Structures are given as structure tokens and as C-alpha cells.
Amino acid sequence: MQDSIKNMMDEFMKNASSFKGFDLPQNTDMLNNLSNSKVGIQLLDFQKSAFNNSYNTIVKIQAQSEKIADSFLKENSTIPAEGKKMLTEWKAAFKKGQTEFKKSVDDSFNKAESYLAEAKKETKDK
Numbered sequence: 124m125q126d127s128i129k130n131m132m133d134e135f136m137k138n139a140s141s142f143k144g145f146d147l148p149q150n151t152d153m154l155n156n157l158s159n160s161k162v163g164i165q166l167l168d169f170q171k172s173a174f175n176n177s178y179n180t181i182v183k184i185q186a187q188s189e190k191i192a193d194s195f196l197k198e199n200s201t202i203p204a205e206g207k208k209m210l211t212e213w214k215a216a217f218k219k220g221q222t223e224f225k226k227s228v229d230d231s232f233n234k235a236e237s238y239l240a241e242a243k244k245e246t247k248d249k
Contacts, residue, residue, distance in 0.1 A: 163239045171232050178225060185221070189214060 192214075196207055 161243060167235055167239060174228060
């Protein structure tokens with residue numbers, strides 16, 4: 124179990140390393156030469172990357188928790204069948220909600236990207 128937690132934390136730190144190269148003063152100087160829409164696109168890409176890394180880490184933690192719960196349910200004969208059924212249904216509902224949440228956030232990112240791409244196009248046309 125400690126190995127799996129260590130692996131999850133290693134994965135999280137690997138994903139977090141993508142933020143180490145972000146140099147705020149250098150990027151601030153770049154902002155003076157960029158249009159607002161291009162800056163918006165870059166900020167949105169950063170936010171999307173941060174969200175995806177965090178979400179993937181949470182999904183891995185949830186998967187590990189599910190394995191532990193499943194192991195507990197299989198080994199524990201004192202839990203009635205109704206209780207096991209309820210936990211299985213709860214797990215399915217949680218996964219469905221998790222998937223719908225991710226889809227909703229991805230759809231929102233796509234709408235924002237479309238809006239910013241259109242704004243960038245309009246800026247070029249002027």
C-alpha cells in the first residue's frame with residue numbers, strides 16, 4: 124500500500140514539474156508584445172493543463188481507494204449483500220458523476236478556446 128501511495132505521489136510530482144519552467148517576469152515582458160486574445164489562449168492552456176494534471180491525480184487516488192474498498196468488501200463476510208450492493212451502486216454513481224464533471228469542464232474549456240480563437244482572428248483582420 125505504501126508503494127502505491129509513493130507511486131501516486133511520484134506521478135503527481137512528475138506532472139507538477141511542468142509548472143517549474145513558468146518564468147513570470149519573462150512572461151510578463153512577453154505580454155507587452157502580445158494581443159489580449161493570444162495571452163488569453165496561453166492562460167487558458169495553462170489552466171487546462173493544471174486542471175488535467177490535478178484531475179488525473181485525483182482519479183488515480185480514487186482508483187486506489189476503490190481497490191482498497193473492493194478488497195475490504197471481498198474479505199469481510201460480515202457485510203450483508205444489501206450493503207455491498209449499495210456500495211457498488213454508490214461507486215458507479217460516483218464514476219458517472221466524475222465523468223460528467225470532466226466532460227462539462229472540457230466543454231467549457233473548448234467554448235473558451237473557440238471564443239478566444241475567434242477574438243484572435245478578428246484582431247488579425249483589423
